[in-house]
Amino acid sequence: MPEPEDRIFSARLDCHYLLLQPPAVDAQTPLVITLHGFGANPETMLHLTARLFDRPAVIASVQGPNQFFLPPDTSQVGYGWTTSRRPAESIRLHHEMVLHVAETAGREFAIPIERRLLVGFSQSVGLNYRLVATHPNTFRGVVAICGGLPGDWDQGVYQPVTAAVLHIARSHDTFYPAAVTENYPARLRRRAADVEFHLIDGGHQVPSNGHQLLEPWLRRILTKPNS
Numbered sequence: 486m487p488e489p490e491d492r493i494f495s496a497r498l499d500c501h502y503l504l505l506q507p508p509a510v511d512a513q514t515p516l517v518i519t520l521h522g523f524g525a526n527p528e529t530m531l532h533l534t535a536r537l538f539d540r541p542a543v544i545a546s547v548q549g550p551n552q553f554f555l556p557p558d559t560s561q562v563g564y565g566w567t568t569s570r571r572p573a574e575s576i577r578l579h580h581e582m583v584l585h586v587a588e589t590a591g592r593e594f595a596i597p598i599e600r601r602l603l604v605g606f607s608q609s610v611g612l613n614y615r616l617v618a619t620h621p622n623t624f625r626g627v628v629a630i631c632g633g634l635p636g637d638w639d640q641g642v643y644q645p646v647t648a649a650v651l652h653i654a655r656s657h658d659t660f661y662p663a664a665v666t667e668n669y670p671a672r673l674r675r676r677a678a679d680v681e682f683h684l685i686d687g688g689h690q691v692p693s694n695g696h697q698l699l700e701p702w703l704r705r706i707l708t709k710p711n712s
Contacts (some may be wrong), residue, residue: 500582501548503527504590507541515707516596517544518587518624522607522631524555524563533691534604537628537699545590549609550578566608579612584623600707603648604628606691607660611635618643618676626651626706628699631689633661634672646677649706653698655687679706 507514517538521530531546538544549564567575587601603624605613610632617627618641626649635641650673654666663684670682683698692698 498550498578500550500585501527502586503531503546503548505531505535505544505546506594507543509541510543510594510596513540513707514594514596514600515540515542515703516587516591516594516601517542517604518583518590518602519544519546519604520566520583520606520609520613521546521549521564522609523549523565524553525606526562526564530606533606536693537604537691537695538703539696539700540703543590543594543596545586547582547586550575550582566612576612576615579609580616580619583613583616584620587623598623599625602626602628602703604630605632606630607632607689614638614646615643617648618646621645621647624648626703629653630691630695631655631658631661633665634669638672639675643676648677649679649702650677650681651699651702652680652682653692653695654682654684655689655692656684657687658689660689 517534519530519534521527527546527548531544534544549566551565552562555561555563566579591601601624603613610629611634613627615635617624621644629652652669654661656663667684670680673680681702685692
């Protein structure tokens with residue numbers, strides 16, 4: 486039997502995100518683009534992200550493009566961002582989705598790049614790092630929670646990361662163990678000049694007291710010019 490040909494075509498994909506806006510938006514309001522982890526959803530991530538911010542923020546929670554039923558209850562649907570099969574296509578789609586939402590919401594609320602933040606949990610963390618290292622000067626800061634670095638972070642062709650980085654790891658994270666994440670600060674600084682890293686107690690989840698780490702970091706990066 487002859488080998489089959491792999492043929493490619495593009496089809497329209499409707500992408501979704503939830504938008505939460507405070508009663509008033511002013512020159513101090515940040516725009517937060519937040520991405521959930523594998524098997525989660527934008528509703529949950531929106532709630533978890535809102536808890537991280539003491540200050541009013543416009544929050545856009547983006548839904549992963551790949552949907553599937555969650556076992557054992559097949560009535561529940563989860564979403565994901567990528568798999569090991571044709572990852573380049575998933576990376577491109579992630580970049581297009583995030584940049585579209587950031588530009589659209591930023592323009593709607595007149596929030597400049599200097600006040601735009603990118604937040605990711607678990608699977609979306611590595612994709613977000615790829616984005617800010619491929620498209621510099623698109624976000625002022627990137628918040629990474631319980632996630633990893635891209636597989637080609639050390640050898641890949643990337644640009645210097647202009648966004649400030651806040652990486653929060655957990656001591657009992659079964660997916661990203663401390664023995665691995667404790668090396669992240671040095672590895673992140675190969676690409677990014679401004680890196681703040683915290684390894685805190687707990688498992689693979691967004692910390693309930695994460696605002697205690699995020700707010701001081703925000704005050705620092707939003708009151709100085711972007712480098």
